[in-house]
Structures are given as structure tokens and as C-alpha cells.
Amino acid sequence: MDWQRDAACADTDDPDLFFPISLNGPGARQVERARAVCRRCPVAVRCAEWARETHQRSGVWGGVSVEPENYGR
Template sequence: MNWRELAACHGEDPELFFPIGDGDAAARQTERARAVCRRCPVARACRSWAVRNGEVEGIWGGTTASERRALRRRLLRQAPEE
């Protein structure tokens, strides 16, 4: 079974996970999305997928786009040079 089928957000309105703007309404929406992620059994797989694939929009695995960029930069710095 695919991790997406096990996700707590499966069946939720997808718009919840794509807040628009930086104001109070967007912050409240982000927190509601993160609340779903906190109870998700596959949040780690979701977050890893989003980081690996450079997902630039929305809440994935409880992280915002800027948090995922920071995670990706950290991973790239830790990667051994070839």
C-alpha cells in the first residue's frame, strides 16, 4: 500500500494544505493543516518525499515550503562530495 493512502490527510480538502499569503488567516490555516499532520502515521514519509522532490508549495509532513528548503540545504551540505 502506498504511504499516501495511509495519510491522515487522505479525504481532507486539499486546499487546507495550501494556505495563501502570510497573514493571520494563512497562519491559522497552516496550523490546522499541521494538526492533521501531527496525527498522521506517515508524516515522516510525506515530509521526506516533499524534501527529495523539491515540493515548493503547501504543507507536507507538517512542514512549510521554507522549512523544507532549509532541510534540503542541510541534507545537501551533509552529502558526501563525489
């Protein structure tokens, strides 16, 4: 997981930004802000791959938000 030290989110003051409570309303705006960080991230693809490989259940990983209907997949 050496790639994490190169992640754009490693410099953020608000790690909760990447874990919205909802994907609707204010949560949707939060997801967009998280994705903006991911768009400038040099390891976004690796981050999204890692989230899939490790079956992450919540959060925005590499610009991809984990949807509740995908839990357990």
C-alpha cells in the same frame, strides 16, 4: 508512493487546507489547522521526506510548511 493512501490528509474534504496562499494572517491559522492533521498522521515523516526529495515549492507536507525563501533548494 504507497504511503499516501495511509495519510491522514487523504480523508480530508478540503485538500486546499494544505496549500495556504500566505504564511501570515489567515494563512497562518490555515497552516496550524493543516499541521493538526499532520500530527495525527502515521506517515507524516515520509511525507515531509518526499516533499524535500521532490523539491515541493508550496504546501504543508508532514507538518512542515514550505517557506518561499526555500524555493529551489
